[in-house]
Amino acid sequence: MTDERVNLLGLTRPELEAWCVERGGKPFRARQLMHWMYKRGATQFDEMTDLAKAFRAQLASEAEIRLPEIVTRQDAADGTIKWELKADAGQAFEMVYIPEEDRGTLCISSQVGCALDCSFCSTAQQGFNRNLTTAEIVGQVWLANRELGWQVGDNRIITNIVFMGMGEPLANFRNVIPAIRIFLDDFGFDISRRRVTLSTSGLVPQIYKLAEEVNCALAVSLHAPNDALRSQLVPINRKHPIAELLEACWHYLDEQNGRSVTFEYVMLDGVNDQRAHAIELARLLHGKPAKLNLIPFNPFPGTHYRRSPQAVIDNFRDELMQKGLIATIRRTRGDDIDAACGQLAGQVTDRTTVRLGSKTFGLQVRV
Numbered sequence: 001m002t003d004e005r006v007n008l009l010g011l012t013r014p015e016l017e018a019w020c021v022e023r024g025g026k027p028f029r030a031r032q033l034m035h036w037m038y039k040r041g042a043t044q045f046d047e048m049t050d051l052a053k054a055f056r057a058q059l060a061s062e063a064e065i066r067l068p069e070i071v072t073r074q075d076a077a078d079g080t081i082k083w084e085l086k087a088d089a090g091q092a093f094e095m096v097y098i099p100e101e102d103r104g105t106l107c108i109s110s111q112v113g114c115a116l117d118c119s120f121c122s123t124a125q126q127g128f129n130r131n132l133t134t135a136e137i138v139g140q141v142w143l144a145n146r147e148l149g150w151q152v153g154d155n156r157i158i159t160n161i162v163f164m165g166m167g168e169p170l171a172n173f174r175n176v177i178p179a180i181r182i183f184l185d186d187f188g189f190d191i192s193r194r195r196v197t198l199s200t201s202g203l204v205p206q207i208y209k210l211a212e213e214v215n216c217a218l219a220v221s222l223h224a225p226n227d228a229l230r231s232q233l234v235p236i237n238r239k240h241p242i243a244e245l246l247e248a249c250w251h252y253l254d255e256q257n258g259r260s261v262t263f264e265y266v267m268l269d270g271v272n273d274q275r276a277h278a279i280e281l282a283r284l285l286h287g288k289p290a291k292l293n294l295i296p297f298n299p300f301p302g303t304h305y306r307r308s309p310q311a312v313i314d315n316f317r318d319e320l321m322q323k324g325l326i327a328t329i330r331r332t333r334g335d336d337i338d339a340a341c342g343q344l345a346g347q348v349t350d351r352t353t354v355r356l357g358s359k360t361f362g363l364q365v366r367v
């Protein structure tokens with residue numbers, strides 16, 4: 001029976017309205033349901049006391065509010081929390097809460113594994129397993145709220161959501177877009193559009209599609225100032241080179257009335273962290289609506305990369321700033337529990353790995 005019931009978590013407001021109308025209800029029932037699910041944290045229809053008893057009974061027989069299961073929780077010394085969530089038997093994905101003085105950021109996953117094969121990322125090493133459903137994406141924010149204590153409005157604990165966990169969100173467009181709609185909806189998590197950030201390795205056609213669909217902040221994993229180097233680090237660059245990617249970014253801002261795109265740049269010792277790279281990067285982005293976010297590399301077992309020394313990272317930032325760019329260094333959080341950028345690697349038992357972003361961009365299956 002469970003399998004036949006509709007999971008209401010993950011339906012956007014129009015979808016939920018249509019669902020209620022199909023069952024003879026008024027569209028405003030959808031808003032009531034969303035209020036209970038996303039503001040009150042309800043999972044049982046019995047709790048929803050302002051709904052008629054008959055409607056509650058109908059809901060209970062046809063629908064459910066189903067969340068992913070938390071497998072483990074780890075608390076880091078700095079207050080960062082990482083949860084491992086169950087996808088299917090033997091498969092897991094992760095989310096991370098990062099408290100700061102003026103905000104609380106939840107870093108969520110969009111896929112189990114990733115097919116993009118960026119050479120410095122531990123998620124890439126496990127290959128791609130599957131897309132998360134909208135309910136599993138929205139369920140992360142729901143569960144983190146429950147774990148941290150439901151608070152709404154000005155007291156909310158999660159103020160920012162970033163798609164910087166496992167997976168390439170634009171490769172799971174179909175499920176990520178409705179999730180973003182629910183994050184932004186007044187009757188959903190009601191987060192402002194500048195506080196929901198989608199980070200992409202650079203799937204250019206999907207950036208154009210995104211511009212038509214939702215309004216949120218965009219971050220792009222650049223990591224190199226030229227195509228030769230970027231193609232080594234981020235293989236999707238062979239298909240969509242930097243010039244094309246930047247074009248898509250500026251288009252996105254135009255369409256969305258956005259202020260700037262954040263470019264992420266992982267600092268790899270001796271690879272992309274030299275003064276010449278900073279100069280080239282400054283030339284590339286000078287005068288553009290761009291912010292640079294330098295991420296000290298986070299090592300993981302089996303990697304041959306090393307983190308750039310702090311002095312090198314500081315000099316790199318100073319060089320960019322002198323050339324008129326806005327550049328910040330991302331503070332590494334939760335590294336004692338492997339919760340830092342690029343360290344998320346849920347367990348995948350499926351032995352077939354699929355990788356995108358190869359030279360041909362054909363699907364390569366490695367067994």
Ligand code: SAH
Nearest residue numbers: 121164168199200201221264297298341342
């Ligand atoms: N697929 C999305 C989200 C990935 S994670 C994307 O590529 O943007 C968010 C950021 O962490 C990306 O910029 C990613 O390149 C970076 N990252 C990946 N591995 C890392 C590592 N080992 N150390 C530091 N940053 C890393």
